[in-house]
Amino acid sequence: MELQAVDGADARDVMRALRAAIHGAGPALGLGMVDPAARDVPAGTAVVVTTSGSTGIPKSVVLSRSALIAGALATAARIGEGSWLLALPASYVAGLQVLVRAIVSDREPALLSGAFTPQAFAAASLMMTSTRHGERVPTFTSLVPAQLQKLLDAAEHDTVVASALRSYEAILVGGQALPAAVLERAQSAGARIVRTYGSTETSGGCVYDGRPLDGVSLRIVDGEVQITGPTLADGYLDDPERTAATFPVDDDGTRWYRTGDAGVLSDGVLQVRGRLDNVIVSGGINVSLDRVEQIVRGIPGFAGAVVVGVPDERWGEASVIVCPRGDVLRRSDADHLVSARDAVAAEIGAHARPARLVLVDELSTLPSGKPDREAIRRAVADDAPPPGEAPGRRGLN
CATH class of the missing domain: 3.30.300.30 (ANL, C-terminal domain)
Structure with a gap:
């Protein structure tokens, strides 16, 4: 299957190419890849995300149309449907999923261009207000903790930013652990926060506030969090050994993703304790x-x-x-x-x-x-x- 390089710096380019890939009318996207033209990808692939992550080790994750759509539908089932603001890079899986959710819901996303600032966020957020059949359309966005903290700092003396934070039906926060103190500040400011857990290999967040989305299951093996479900990536491009090691298959055919994170399950709620290798x-x-x-x-x-x-x-x-x-x-x-x-x-x-x-x-x-x-x-x-x-x-x- 053909793979097309797309510059993730322009969210509009990513949105156009992603829409074609999701609908099966265009080639798969290659985000962050050096030479996508020389690569072959499995049928049904929508996006290949290449990233070095925080450890500096490159990996090219193959995400199918079905996995991305499953993540978007499961999110809508958990928090509701509405309009989305993209405040993260489109080449980052959490930003990519914002665009997928917009495509699946057949709504154009609001795009926050340029450097992230509380004022730009507030302006984009408050312009999203719309109604359908006389009722307000809920709005959603996805942030990392550093962005949320910057917004909370600004909201203390900027009523427009404070109002923007309160305007969202839900703000997904992931990418790293959200400090309890920041969560408490956000809740006190009236922001409705949903903590998410996942990775590129799971098409983004697939565990919300410690509970897996519909269709997703968790287990702990030797202290490691493992995930299964329809949102899993197909594996790593041109790296069958890493794919086999990271996505083991049980005797009954169930395929799991080894996260490398330490965690515990208590009454069905996941608590992540950090990286096993950190x-x-x-x-x-x-x-x-x-x-x-x-x-x-x-x-x-x-x-x-x-x-x-x-x-x-x-x-x-x-x-x-x-x-x-x-x-x-x-x-x-x-x-x-x-x-x-x-x-x-x-x-x-x-x-x-x-x-x-x-x-x-x-x-x-x-x-x-x-x-x-x-x-x-x-x-x-x-x-x-x-x-x-x-x-x-x-x-x-």
Whole structure:
């Protein structure tokens, strides 16, 4: 089947090509691919999304028309139908699914062009107001946590932004864990938030507020979250070994996706504990960086923090908190680090305490808006304190 390269920077181009692919009238889209013309894709493919993600390892995920449509229909069944605003890159699976939902519902999406700002978001949101048969058409959008936090900050002194946040029937938030403090702020501001969990391999979010969408099932195997259902990708293009390892098939023919995430199911509700591979060994003890980050983000002023692991001469590896300077409350940097170390020690143990706090003007991000953890880790590792320097001081400014 033919594969056509589409520049994901222009959402209108993606929308036109995606509509043809979904309806079966055009070639499959190649988003982020270097040489799509030299590739062959299975029949029924709608999109091949190539991304390095936050780990820097490239992968080309093959998504069929049926998988994308199944995700869109299941979302409508869960939260309702209406008009959608695209506020994410169209080349990112969450943004791509916004366009698919618009196509399936036969409604043109609103497109937020240019850099994401609270004012642009508010203007686009409030222009979406429409009625059908005398009733208001519900509106929806999808964001990452960093966007939501930026909107909440602006809403504190901008009534137009605050009104825009309240105008949505539901705001899907995914891509990474949403800090509890940010969720509470959003709910207090009147925003209706739905936390989503999924990946490119599941055609985007397929678990809403911990519960799988209709047709999707979950299981935990050796602590790992695994997913099955009609939204699963066909696999990885030209990589049968990775496909077989990531999408195992049971004896009864059920095909599963191994997420690589740690999690537990409690009364049918999924709780994700972080990446199974996002672990460092500090002083001979395994430390989950995701768990450390979750605790740190619960501290006032650290909701946007990222925790990465770097080499350490004494302990082998150590964790470092990287946080936007503007988020941190006005206290001494040393006090902030002590607060974070104390909080982590109380929850996990002294061995997991972060070694340093690095304040930056802004975090490196991926096109999706998520933190670019590999770039952040490299930058912090390159700025490691010299031998003999006390951890916790370098990078504090």
